[in-house]
Structures are given as C-alpha cells and as structure tokens.
Amino acid sequence: xxxxxxxxxxxxxxxxxxxxxxxxxxxxxxxxxxxxxxxxxxxxxxxxxxxxxxxxxxxxxxxxxxxxxxxxxxxxxxxxxxxxxxxxxxxxxxxxxxxxxxxxxxxxxxxxxxxxxxxxxxxxxxxxxxxxxxxxxxxxxxxxxxxxxxxxxxxxxxxxxxxxxxxxxxxxxxxxxxxxxxxxxxxxxxxxxxxxxxxxxxxxxxxxxxxxxxxxxxxxxxxxxxxxxxxxxxxxxxxxxxxxxxxxxxxxxxxxxxxxxxxxxxxxxxxxxxxxxxxxxxxxxxxxxxxxxxxxxxxxxxxxxxxxxxxxxxxxxxxxxxxxxxxxxxxxxxxxxxxxxxxxxxxxxxxxxxxxxxxxxxxxxxxxxxxxxxxxxxxxxxxxxxxxxxxxxxxxxxxxxxxxxxxxxxxxxxxxxxxxxxxxxxxxxxxxxxxxxxxxxxxxxxxxxxxxxxxxxxxxxxxxxxxxxxxxxxxxxxxx
Amino acid sequence: xxxxxxxxxxxxxxxxxxxxxxxxxxxxxxxxxxxxxxxxxxxxxxxxxxxxxxxxxxxxxxxxxxxxxxxxxxxxxxxxxxxxxxxxxxxxxxxxxxxxxxxxxxxxxxxxxxxxxxxxxxxxxxxxxxxxxxxxxxxxxxxxxxxxxxxxxxxxxxxxxxxxxxxxxxxxxxxxxxxxxxxxxxxxxxxxxxxxxxxxxxxxxxxxxxxxxxxxxxxxxxxxxxxxxxxxxxxxxxxxxxxxxxxxxxxxxxxxxxxxxxxxxxxxxxxxxxxxxxxxxxxxxxx
Numbered sequence: 001x002x003x004x005x006x007x008x009x010x011x012x013x014x015x016x017x018x019x020x021x022x023x024x025x026x027x028x029x030x031x032x033x034x035x036x037x038x039x040x041x042x043x044x045x046x047x048x049x050x051x052x053x054x055x056x057x058x059x060x061x062x063x064x065x066x067x068x069x070x071x072x073x074x075x076x077x078x079x080x081x082x083x084x085x086x087x088x089x090x091x092x093x094x095x096x097x098x099x100x101x102x103x104x105x106x107x108x109x110x111x112x113x114x115x116x117x118x119x120x121x122x123x124x125x126x127x128x129x130x131x132x133x134x135x136x137x138x139x140x141x142x143x144x145x146x147x148x149x150x151x152x153x154x155x156x157x158x159x160x161x162x163x164x165x166x167x168x169x170x171x172x173x174x175x176x177x178x179x180x181x182x183x184x185x186x187x188x189x190x191x192x193x194x195x196x197x198x199x200x201x202x203x204x205x206x207x208x209x210x211x212x213x214x215x216x217x218x219x220x221x222x223x224x225x226x227x228x229x230x231x232x233x234x235x236x237x238x239x240x241x242x243x244x245x246x247x248x249x250x251x252x253x254x255x256x257x258x259x260x261x262x263x264x265x266x267x268x269x270x271x272x273x274x275x276x277x278x279x280x281x282x283x284x285x286x287x288x289x290x291x292x293x294x295x296x297x298x299x300x301x302x303x304x305x306x307x308x309x310x311x312x313x314x315x316x317x318x319x320x321x322x323x324x325x326x327x328x329x330x331x332x333x334x335x336x337x338x339x340x341x342x343x344x345x346x347x348x349x350x351x352x353x354x355x356x357x358x359x360x361x362x363x364x365x366x367x368x369x370x371x372x373x374x375x376x377x378x379x380x381x382x383x384x385x386x387x388x389x390x391x392x393x394x395x396x397x398x399x400x401x402x403x404x405x406x407x408x409x410x411x412x413x414x415x416x417x418x419x420x421x422x423x424x425x426x427x428x429x430x431x432x433x434x435x436x437x438x439x440x441x442x443x444x445x446x447x448x449x450x451x452x453x454x455x456x457x458x459x460x461x462x463x464x465x466x467x468x469x470x471x472x473x474x475x476x477x478x479x480x
Numbered sequence: 481x482x483x484x485x486x487x488x489x490x491x492x493x494x495x496x497x498x499x500x501x502x503x504x505x506x507x508x509x510x511x512x513x514x515x516x517x518x519x520x521x522x523x524x525x526x527x528x529x530x531x532x533x534x535x536x537x538x539x540x541x542x543x544x545x546x547x548x549x550x551x552x553x554x555x556x557x558x559x560x561x562x563x564x565x566x567x568x569x570x571x572x573x574x575x576x577x578x579x580x581x582x583x584x585x586x587x588x589x590x591x592x593x594x595x596x597x598x599x600x601x602x603x604x605x606x607x608x609x610x611x612x613x614x615x616x617x618x619x620x621x622x623x624x625x626x627x628x629x630x631x632x633x634x635x636x637x638x639x640x641x642x643x644x645x646x647x648x649x650x651x652x653x654x655x656x657x658x659x660x661x662x663x664x665x666x667x668x669x670x671x672x673x674x675x676x677x678x679x680x681x682x683x684x685x686x687x688x689x690x691x692x693x694x695x696x697x698x699x700x701x702x703x704x705x706x707x708x709x710x711x712x713x714x715x716x717x718x719x720x721x722x723x724x725x726x727x728x729x730x731x732x733x734x735x736x737x738x739x740x741x742x743x744x745x746x747x748x749x750x751x752x753x754x755x756x757x758x759x760x761x762x763x764x765x766x767x
Contacts, residue, residue: 011663012583016672020579023572024643025591031640032598032609038619039612052615053622271502279492280499289503292510295749297701299718300742304509306723307516307525307731314512314527340506403607408723435607439704448615455608462605 043452044231051229052448062224065154066217068145072156073213083209085142089135090202092128096168097195099125104188107181114179122176129172132165154223156216158201164194236453244420245428246454249437256334256433257399264339265392268346276354291344301341302408309333309409323410327430330413334405334431342395349391353384393469400465403435412436434458517541517735525731545736554717557631558700561713564635565699566692569642573691575676577650582662595644607704613637614708631711638699646691653687654680693752700744714741
C-alpha cells in the first residue's frame, strides 16, 4: 500500500528516528554492554592490578634496558670497555682481599690494633678502598644504560654490586680506628665475604660475558611479562574449579538457597494467612507496617541487622552469636536477614492470591460443614499455589544471587582455612557466596582475570537455573 | 459472618495479640535503629532499654550529623549526582523512548527485545555488570580518561543502567498517547526536539515523575560502583565508614547517618506508591 507507507515516512522519517535513539543506544552500549564483553575477554587473560593497565613508562623502561643489554652483549667496542672495567674492579678487589686477609691473620695471631704493623696494614687497605669510588663511576659509565643512551630505571648489573662496594668502603675507613680485636675480626670477615662474593660475580661477567648478558636479558623479559597482559586461555577456569574457596563458595551458596528459601516462603505465607483473617483487628494497618522492609534502603537495614547481631549487640549477646568468628552463626544471621528482606514479597503475592478466593466458596464450605483442613487443602491451596510457586522461583533466584546480605552483615567472613575433599585447603572467607567471591577477587586479590572468569561461570549457573524454571513453568502450566 | 460467640471473641483477641506481637518483632530492627540513633551515649551498642534511661536521650545528635563536614560533603555529592542522573536520563531516554514508540526503523524490534530481557534480569547481574564495568573503567583510566574519583562519570553510568527499563516504561506511555497530538504539532512546523520536550513530555507527566523517581533512587542508593571509583556519595560514605571500624566505634552516630540517608527513600516510597504501582501494572517490574 504505497499511500500509507508514504504517509508514515513523511511523518516519521527514519533519519529522525536514528537521531532520537542514537544517544541512548550509544550510552547503553558503551557503559553497559561493552564493559561486559570486555570483561568476558579479560576472563581469558592473567589481568591483575598491574597488568590491567600496563604503565607505558615502565614497559618502555624495560624495553630500553633490554636494548641496552643487547647492545652491551653484541657491540664489540662496548664489550672491550666493559671487560676492561670489570678487570680493573677485579684486580682491585683481589688486592683488597689480600689486605683484609692480612689484617684478619694479624689480629687472629694477637697483634694489637694500636701497633704500627696493624696501622700500616689498615691504612694500606684504606688507600686501596679509596680507589673504589672512581672505579665505581667507571663501572657506572660502562654499564649505566641511561648514560649509554637508553633511559631506564632498570640496571643491567646486579644492584647489589654498588651497595656492596659502598659497604666495603665504609668498612675499610672504620678499621684503623677500631681497638677491640673481636670487632675487627668480625668486620674483616664480613669484608672478606663481601669481597669474595663480588669477585665471583665479576669473574662470572669476565669469563662468560655473553652468557651473563643473556641471563640479564631473559630476566628483563620476565619482568616485562609481569607487567604485560597475556592471553592464558582457559587457565583461569581451570584454577577456578580446583580452587577450594570457589567450591566451598558454591556449596555455601546452594546451602543458603536450600535454607533461606523455605524459611522466607513459609514466613511470608504464614504472615499472609495471619493478616488475611478477619479475626485480627486493624489488619490493614499491620499489613502496611509489615511492608516496611521494602521502604528502607538496604544500607540502613543492613546496618541494623549487623548491629543487632554483632557479638556486642543485643541479639548477639542474648543468643551468644559470634558472627565474626563462627561461620554458622553468620550463616544463620544471613538467613534471618534474607527472610526479613523477602517476606514482604511472598506475603503480598500470597495475599493477592488469597483475596481471589471467593467468599461464596468459603461460605458454601461452611454450610457443607467442611473442616478447616479440608477448606485449606481443597479450596485455598489450589488457588494460591500457582502464584506462590512463581514467587518461590523468583525468590530462589534472589537467594542464588545473594550478595548484599553477606557483604553488609560481615563481608562474607569469617576468614579461616577452608578444606575441600580432594582439592586441599586454602585460606579464605567462609561465607563468600558466588557473587561475593568474584567481588572479593576484585577488591581483595585484585585478580581481575580470575574474577571475570568467576562471573562467566556464575552467569552460566544462573542461566542454567533460569532455563530450568522456564522449562518447568512451561511443563507445569497445567497444574501445580 | 457467623454469629459472635465467646470462642470467636477469644480467638479474635488471641489472634490480634499474636498479630501485634509479630509486627513488633518484625519491626524491631527499625525501632532499634531509631532508639540507637538517639541514645545518649555514642560509643556503645544499645543492648537494653535500661540504657536509654541511664544515658538519656540525645536527639541533637542529628544536628551534629548534619553539621559534620564529611556528611555535608558527601550529601552534596549525592545530590549533584542524583540531579545529574535525572537530567541525563530525561534528556537521553525520553527522545529515544519516543523514537521507539512512534518510528519504525531497522533494529528497533531486536533492541526492544534486548532491553526487555535486560530490564528483567535481577540484581545479581547488576552486581556482576558493575564489577565488569569497574574492570573496564580501570583500563579506561590507564588510557588517560580521568575516571577514578570523578563524580561526573557516575550520572552517565547510572543513566546507562536505567536505559532498558526506562525506555520500556516511557515507550509504553507514549504508545498510549494519541498520535494526533504530535502530528498536529508537526503540521504546525514544530521541530522534533520541540515535539518531544514541549508536547509529548508535558502530556505524560506521571511518566516523567516515574523516570525522575527511579533515576533519583538508583543514584541515591548505589554504593558499590561509587566505592570502586572512590567517589564519596552519601551511600558510599555510609558503606565505607559505617560498615568498617568507625561504624563499630560510633554506632549511634552512624545509625543517625543512615536514618537521614534513608529519609528520601522512605518519603519517595510513601508518596510515590501510586506511581510505582502504575509502573508495576505496566509490567515493568524488576525481579
């Protein structure tokens, strides 16, 4: 029908439609959909607080150090200079070693520290050691990558070398002033061990120059891989299913579903029955008041439940509950809190269904002399069962996704050793329900890749649950 | 009703007593919160009513809280964030909902379907999406976009989260508005923005009120993301301090804090039940 189409197109052109909806779609895609896709990608990486956002300066610094080490290894002229410096250090250290050994021997054989002999040896050592700074600066010139034109804060020589040599200098300026032979022996033997380790370090550079830089480069490569994000395939998932904490979290969550759902559904139904009887005076007022948990923000209710059941709070004292140290006490409080949060929902649904029970039917049953039990089983229950089952399914989903309840009561604690058969044990929070588990991996461990993998699995679990109830609600359409 | 007999009266009295008892047990946390917040001594948990007699009652604590610079600062942040959330939601979602209601374009039906599913999934997905968003924002922050500690990013994110639900809500409203309204305005030569904001929106006042209320509530009560980003909204402030060591040191003070924080939510709940009921009737309820 061309005429109708034209009218619609004139009045509501597509171009305008796109301008109208574009901003909201862009907003939604960028801040809601894309982060989810991004994080699913992250689930296959080893992202942590460093790797999620590699510091470009750090990466560049490592890259420069690698280039520098490669040059020192491959450029023959640099190699000559470097080896020359190393040889000089080596020979100086050798003679310092000799002096130290002399002093040690002298002192050990009873020569007094105030004797001329000792003083000469000590000043000889001091003279030798005072050459160290110039050698050190040569050494820096030869091996300091920033000075060689590769700006970096990494070193290609062991950073211990410098501090060792500095300590050696201090030590040799001390020795001439000391009087106590025991201290002298101590210091000299310390100096000897510094010298011998330094010598062996420099010898290793001297004898296998290329090999030394090869090992430096490979350790720098390892540093680099520690700050860069890597695709690690399914490793996170593998880790997840062998993590005792996760298996325990799964167990605790399912247990929570199994305990909290019957509790809140039965309380909600009982309340609905109680406040539907015309026998209770003022039941409209009570009903309105009973919906209070709905009106309060979660932060306020969570805080109150925490305070009330805190070990020093009123119920904590009265019932001897210790939510900080006993995981089952905390678990009990979660159940009560969840019941308190959810009973208004169950109660409202049940009341709605109860109000649908026709008065005629009830009166007819009175006249027939039916017992209360019979009335319940044959008239009331069939009428409320279907909405109640739906409400139960929804509230089961809420228990499966419980997050705020443990978080607000005690953060999913207490922290203790969790042992799972066949998987061993680990230290973790005993009441980390599934969603809290992922949250804690982000906030406590800062293992973002692992947390994302957790949530991928949790979403699959929840989807399985949703699919299950879809299946049953379709099939059970005839009669619950 | 049957005739009033002795047993009947007894039953009534017993059941009424039970009913009142049950209500008082279930409302105990609320009463406790209030009593705690006015207890005369600050550093301890209220454990018995005798303490109220011993330490007296101190309603001025509320004044102290209101004068507390930290409270004032986070309250200001919360108000700014909430107002901006309302503004962004109205400005962005209204035209879109109008577009979805009146126009036929490529991708319309599948988008609406996606929105429907996303607005029905429960709170658990919300938490996971928040964590996912945080991971993404960390990356964004490293790329030079100042996200961490930036309170102006929150309204945009909160509005984004409201898109599916709000679009459906408003679209349903617009569907019920007569097309003649905007067609007449169009014939008079009005631009599309004029039609949306000057003609359609005023005509759907309760929709506007709903979008405002929901935007306010979601911005006011959210604290997980605000805490991740280190933006001190009132909810974040209470979550961060009251649920940590300071909350246990000064329980009375933070009870007062939390009650003040709860007032807007309670007022909205009481006043807006009509509108929320309307939203629920339209089948756009969150699980």
